[in-house]
Amino acid sequence: MPWQTLMERAMGGLCxxxxxxxxxxxxxxxxxxxxxxxxxxxxxxxxxxxMGQFPDRLD
Incomplete structure (x- = not known):
């Protein structure tokens, strides 16, 4: 996981x-x-x- 990049975007960009x-x-x-x-x-x-391909069955 690119933790550094994710932390920068979450903490810097999203505050x-x-x-x-x-x-x-x-x-x-x-x-x-x-x-x-x-x-x-x-x-x-x-x-x-x-619905035409897979109609509901009533049995």
Whole structure:
């Protein structure tokens, strides 16, 4: 892990205290630093296509 870089970005860029940095999970840190990309929501066309492929069973 590039700890020095992560600490500089969290404490310098985000103004976190050292205790905040060390208490954060890797996922929380990545999210705060913008390293996690959000997946786009499923559009209506894709949803309808999937519903046609995998219809609900009523049995």
């Amino acid at each position: 976190w205290r050292p205790a905040d940095f060390w208490a954060a999970t890797p996922r929380e840190l990545a999210a705060a630093l913008g390293l996690i990309r959000q997946k786009a929501a499923l559009g209506r066309r894709d949803f309808d296509r999937l």
